[in-house]
Amino acid sequence: SQQGEEDPQALSIQEGENATMNCSYKTSINNLQWYRQNSGRGLVHLILIRSNEREKHSGRLRVTLDTSKKSSSLLITASRAADTASYFCATDDSGGGADGLTFGKGTHLIIQP
Amino acid sequence: NAGVTQTPKFRVLKTGQSMTLLCAQDMNHEYMYWYRQDPGMGLRLIHYSVGEGTTAKGEVPDGYNVSRLKKQNFLLGLESAAPSQTSVYFCASSSDSGSQNVDHEQFFGPGTRLTVL
Numbered sequence: 001s002q003q004g005e006e007d008p009q010a011l012s013i014q015e016g017e018n019a020t021m022n023c024s025y026k027t028s029i030n031n032l033q034w035y036r037q038n039s040g041r042g043l044v045h046l047i048l049i050r051s052n053e054r055e056k057h058s059g060r061l062r063v064t065l066d067t068s069k070k071s072s073s074l075l076i077t078a079s080r081a082a083d084t085a086s087y088f089c090a091t092d093d094s095g096g097g098a099d100g101l102t103f104g105k106g107t108h109l110i111i112q113p
Numbered sequence: 114n115a116g117v118t119q120t121p122k123f124r125v126l127k128t129g130q131s132m133t134l135l136c137a138q139d140m141n142h143e144y145m146y147w148y149r150q151d152p153g154m155g156l157r158l159i160h161y162s163v164g165e166g167t168t169a170k171g172e173v174p175d176g177y178n179v180s181r182l183k184k185q186n187f188l189l190g191l192e193s194a195a196p197s198q199t200s201v202y203f204c205a206s207s208s209d210s211g212s213q214n215v216d217h218e219q220f221f222g223p224g225t226r227l228t229v230l
Contacts (some may be wrong), residue, residue, distance in 0.1 A: 033218065040214055042117075042203055042221035092217055099163075099219070100146050100171055101219060103155030 005104050006089055012110040019081045021078040022108040023089030024069075032072050033064055033101065037086045039083075046087075076109075084111045114139050117222035119204050125228045126194045133227050134189040136204030143209035145187040146171075146219065147179060156203060162187055163209075179184040194229045201226050 007022045015037070031050045035043040047063040049056045049065045049072065056063045076083055086108045090101035117138045120189050126132055136145065146158035148171075158171030162181040178190045178200060187206075190199060205219040 031217075035221075040224075043205075043219075045218050045220070048218055068224065072189045090155075099173065100148075100158040100161050101156075101217070102150075102172075102191075103157070105153065107156045 005030075006026050006087070008105040008107060009105070010108045010110060011080075013016050013079060015079060015081055017079055019083070019109055019111075021087055021089075022045060023072045023074070025102075025104075026070065027093060029067075030094060032062075032063075033090045033092065034063060034072075035088045035103075037088065037106070039085070043088065055102050074075070077111075079107045079111045081111050081113050083109060084091055085109060098101045112113070116140065117200075117204055117206055117220050119225050121225060122223070123226050125230065126191075127230050128150060130194050131190070132194065133191075133194050134202055134204075134227075136189070136206075136222060138186045138204075138206040139183055139185065139221070140206060140208070140220065141184070142206035142220070143184075144207045144217065145181065146207075147177070147187065147189045148203045148205065149173065150224075151200050152204060159189065159202075177227075180200045181226075185210075196229045198219035199227060199229045 034046045035046045036076045047058045049063050060077045065072045086106045088106045090103045122171040147159040150156050158181040162168045165184040168179045180188045193212045202225045204222040207217040207219045
């Protein structure tokens with residue numbers, strides 16, 4: 001199965017700065033999703049971008065998708081201490097079959113107050 | 114709505130013991146999933162179900178069995194636990210709008226932390 005790969009594995013920035021995380025994947029997809037996981041908790045869906053979309057915004061989040069390079073980026077603007085978490089990209093290549101998502105290993109983001 | 118719930122939250126087993134993890138969702142979702150998460154790794158799909166009475170294998174199904182007797186419940190069983198099954202297990206669910214090419218955003222439970230000694 002394909003596997004997304006996030007880059008960097010860990011990122012530490014100052015509160016108020018922007019955080020950018022990247023994700024690469026291997027095969028064609030239906031959509032790509034980003035999830036956040038706080039320590040010891042389940043995953044929470046952040047944003048979804050379809051394969052025919054190039055950019056999407058949600059609050060302080062901006063996601064881009066480049067299907068020719070098989071890559072995506074997640075930008076969090078004006079970071080806050082509460083954004084400290086692990087962020088995972090997940091690809092849906094089910095084509096409507098809903099046979100699960102394929103997750104990357106995640107980026108651990110630390111926001112320094 | 115409680116969303117997706119999982120029981121138990123923690124469990125310690127000895128090698129060879131069996132147990133069942135229960136996942137329940139109150140969102141009337143058609144699709145349900147079991148993933149495992151190991152340190153420094155993303156989630157890997159164990160089994161999934163696209164409807165009541167149906168199940169299918171995911172990426173890492175060996176050593177696990179599942180059942181979906183009721184739409185709202187998805188059970189994950191370990192018949193003979195092994196140390197390699199020490200992990201955090203997450204259940205998730207998603208809806209089906211009934212049409213092709215839908216977006217399957219998944220809703221996750223809080224996880225079950227399992228240790229096999």
